[in-house]
Amino acid sequence: VTLPPEFALIARHWRPLAGEGALDLADDAALLTPPAGCQLVLAADAMVAGVHFLPDDPPETLGRKLLRVNLSDLAAMGADPLGYLMTIALPQATTEAWLGGFAQGLAEDQRGFGLHALGGDTVSTPGPLTLSLTILGTVPTGQALRRAGARPGDDIWVSGAIGGGWLGLRAARGEIADPEGRSLARYRTPEPRLALGRALRGVARAAMDVSDGLLQDLGHLCRAGGCAAEVELPLVPLFDAAQDPLAQVTGGDDYELLFAALPDAADRVAAAGRASGTQVTRIGRFIAGPARVALRDATGQDITPQRLGWSHRA
């Protein structure tokens, strides 16, 4: 029996990415026994060439970025990665070399983050390359971090540094210099804070990941918690202190964790940061009042920009 080219494609590039439960990508579906005592955590994200990434971004990092963006959602829930399913709509002109690089990048990250492919679908498109990924994780029952839970008086914390994704996009576009490629690496391969998320179970009162701009995403924690937030700009760990701070706190693609904790849990937050090898910084406080985010400068003046974030979406 001669098979159409899609099957050769699956065998060559995707099958090596499949792991336990994927049934070698040869069945109609994957079959997985969920670990006992756990809840499942599920998220999906899509990326379109020319919208979410540059058409000439290297194939090696594209799949990794989508995987990491989804892993960041797991981190925000305090979950451990289990597996993923990816669908890919490929332009006709896609080369074998491109596919090889794409799969190789994914393989590398799978090893690094300890998960594997469970299934997916490869189709052709007359339009731009379009990737969609569903991630599956687990969290001990009842211990997931949630967005709702911040209360007036809670500290606002953030992991890592803010603004690197935005600077990296500008570097990729050739708009700013990035001699060491530090911000470009940040944009193309963000660092999902899985170990920190895990360490924050039972410590953070609310959490999410920063994808659409620090201030805008903080607004989500405010709405979910029914409170307002004040951020002190001098406290925010900017990715590059020499660059526009307002652009960095409203730029997207950070994939850092943003979370709330009781003031007297500050030591436990610091310990979670140390245990996970992740910098954690207190950047402000939740206060009583209707959902609103205020940014203050060193003198306490309100310098909140009109636009708190951005959005790639429809």
Next chain:
Amino acid sequence: VTLPPEFALIARHWRPLAGEGALDLADDAALLTPPAGCQLVLAADAMVAGVHFLPDDPPETLGRKLLRVNLSDLAAMGADPLGYLMTIALPQATTEAWLGGFAQGLAEDQRGFGLHALGGDTVSTPGPLTLSLTILGTVPTGQALRRAGARPGDDIWVSGAIGGGWLGLRAARGEIADPEGRSLARYRTPEPRLALGRALRGVARAAMDVSDGLLQDLGHLCRAGGCAAEVELPLVPLFDAAQDPLAQVTGGDDYELLFAALPDAADRVAAAGRASGTQVTRIGRFIAGPARVALRDATGQDITPQRLGWSHRA
């Protein structure tokens, strides 16, 4: 805090589709407690306008078709539906009315099939409408139907009728008459055989769903089982006896179940058909030999076509 338009879109159209575990689509991920004693069954499929459906297909059936194609994968594993995540890349010109119709069709099928949305992502694209869906189901541990398992001497069975998807595509293109819209309905809203799949647990020795043409998909069962297959064309339940039989047994989009059973399990297969209200028909037999599919006419002559099926894919 003013939100970008994507959030209004999510609230208006997708939130009503969300159910238990989706956390109102307001968290970073869904959170789900898997039922005890079950394995998870996971599959993903993508569809691109102009490739997998016609750009002017009604929005009410598009989401339903993708959902049903995925439900058919669950049926092929003998699984029960649990939930799904969908990502949608929308062209800029998409109207609210289109989105409303799309979501309404999905809502209807969710009710009918007893599952709900767990999450997803909506992005914009400069290209064609692109949909991706990951489905999640459950099956009692160890009872999933699998592709491998057919052995020489086993009967080949198929559910429902074969060829309706292909005829419906031709009708949608205006190439053939379809006065009652029967084949068009079949093409746009295939019938996932969930009840039959469930009833075949412990009865079928191997199973899959027919998506790329009966003969081509039968080749997969042959390869997985290490045997050959002979189909008697006069036995095949064609969707329309007045239309080209070879085109119908090699056309795609049937979403019927194709399965193997021991000859002395024929009564149990028939009982599974009755219990699920689904027609089941024996169409041939697996035989010893290297993986190969042969089609025979009423005189026993080999009339196997060169091309056994088709493929939308890359």
